[in-house]
Amino acid sequence: MPELFIVGKGAVGLLLAQRLANTHQVTLITRTPTDAVFFRTAQCCQQLPVKCLTWEALAQQQITISQCIVPVKSYQLAEAFITLRPHLSEDANVILSHNGMQTLTPITDALSEHQGLFFLSTSMGGWKPNSTTVEFTGPGQSVFGPCNLIAQQRAQVLFNQLIDPALPNAHLAYDIALLRWQKLCVNLAINPLSALTGLKNGRLRAPCYATQVLSVLNEACNVANHIGVPLKLSEELARAYQVMTLTAENFSSMAQDVANHRRTEINAMCGYIVELAQQLGVPAPHNTLLLNQVQSLHPTNK
Numbered sequence: 001m002p003e004l005f006i007v008g009k010g011a012v013g014l015l016l017a018q019r020l021a022n023t024h025q026v027t028l029i030t031r032t033p034t035d036a037v038f039f040r041t042a043q044c045c046q047q048l049p050v051k052c053l054t055w056e057a058l059a060q061q062q063i064t065i066s067q068c069i070v071p072v073k074s075y076q077l078a079e080a081f082i083t084l085r086p087h088l089s090e091d092a093n094v095i096l097s098h099n100g101m102q103t104l105t106p107i108t109d110a111l112s113e114h115q116g117l118f119f120l121s122t123s124m125g126g127w128k129p130n131s132t133t134v135e136f137t138g139p140g141q142s143v144f145g146p147c148n149l150i151a152q153q154r155a156q157v158l159f160n161q162l163i164d165p166a167l168p169n170a171h172l173a174y175d176i177a178l179l180r181w182q183k184l185c186v187n188l189a190i191n192p193l194s195a196l197t198g199l200k201n202g203r204l205r206a207p208c209y210a211t212q213v214l215s216v217l218n219e220a221c222n223v224a225n226h227i228g229v230p231l232k233l234s235e236e237l238a239r240a241y242q243v244m245t246l247t248a249e250n251f252s253s254m255a256q257d258v259a260n261h262r263r264t265e266i267n268a269m270c271g272y273i274v275e276l277a278q279q280l281g282v283p284a285p286h287n288t289l290l291l292n293q294v295q296s297l298h299p300t301n302k
């Protein structure tokens with residue numbers, strides 16, 4: 001079976017490992033020594049048939065990585081990629097997967113023209129009851145697409161071999177940037193408000209939040225349009241309210257992070273809009289306010 005590496009043993013990483021172990025020899029690269037990882041359902045708890053190696057062991061064994069998924073939090077990506085890069089083969093494929101947005105330029109610049117960069121945006125749910133176990137909390141759509149030139153040429157083959165057999169709800173999108181912006185808009189409309197109010201997603205449909213949802217998305221669409229991303233406010237509003245309805249009984253990931261005193265991904269959501277708005281010289285007061293309010297909830301949010 002072909003080899004596949006996954007950075008970390010996070011919720012998404014373990015869900016992917018469980019699916020991909022059927023078709024690939026999976027190795028998790030962890031920050032701390034890990035003997036075994038598990039996939040738990042209501043009926044049983046199954047040890048995943050994967051290897052776990054620390055970065056140190058990977059270096060000692062001089063392992064070269066030809067395909068790797070990096071499903072870490074947005075604020076962990078830069079460091080994870082810097083650690084990963086020296087281990088990549090000359091024609092490696094790297095697949096990033098996280099919520100929110102950040103400029104990928106430092107990563108695309110660091111890869112050679114033969115190293116492919118891809119993005120997997122997923123809405124399937126995973127929850128970790130402890131540091132080595134994941135539970136599947138719900139199916140969701142996933143979108144896979146290329147982020148550099150060589151990746152465009154390889155996207156169909158990699159999708160057919162790696163993604164499609166493991167994630168039946170996934171589709172290949174060459175305009176992955178647009179789809180990531182659309183997911184960002186959903187997160188902008190839901191996550192900060194749910195984190196600040198402690199409400200489930202469905203409760204954000206109340207009329208008292210409508211002006212804030214509209215304003216935040218209006219700013220995001222304006223910024224996106226300035227850089228050539230063709231978002232339409234009416235469509236992003238409709239999508240956000242549709243997701244509030246579909247996930248009405250969920251607490252958003254940011255609400256959960258705040259409730260558990262963890263760092264949030266606010267910088268890759270409102271922070272991304274505010275940064276772009278500043279560069280473009282356009283106003284984004286509502287995203288700025290939400291950014292400041294969520295940042296003030298936890299010292300590591302800054």
Ligand SMILES: NC(=O)C1=CN([C@@H]2O[C@H](COP(=O)(O)OP(=O)(O)OC[C@H]3O[C@@H](n4cnc5c(N)ncnc54)[C@H](OP(=O)(O)O)[C@@H]3O)[C@@H](O)[C@H]2O)C=CC1
Pocket residue numbers: 007008009010011012013029030031032071072073074076079080081083097098099100122123124125126127128253265
């Ligand atoms: N959980 C979910 O249901 C969903 C999550 N997402 C998004 O996916 C992304 C990942 O989320 P999730 O899986 O929940 O996050 P987790 O916090 O569960 O997982 C992140 C993992 O990455 C590991 N990690 C970070 N940096 C490194 C590094 N340098 N080297 C090795 N391992 C590293 C962490 O290690 P350690 O264990 O040592 O902390 C952790 O195991 C986020 O952007 C999230 O918003 C999207 C859809 C659903």
Ligand SMILES: CC(C)(CO)C(=O)C(=O)O
Pocket residue numbers: 099123186187190191201243247250251252253254
């Ligand atoms: C779609 C949504 C808002 C579902 O809760 C999500 O992506 C998140 O919580 O981060």
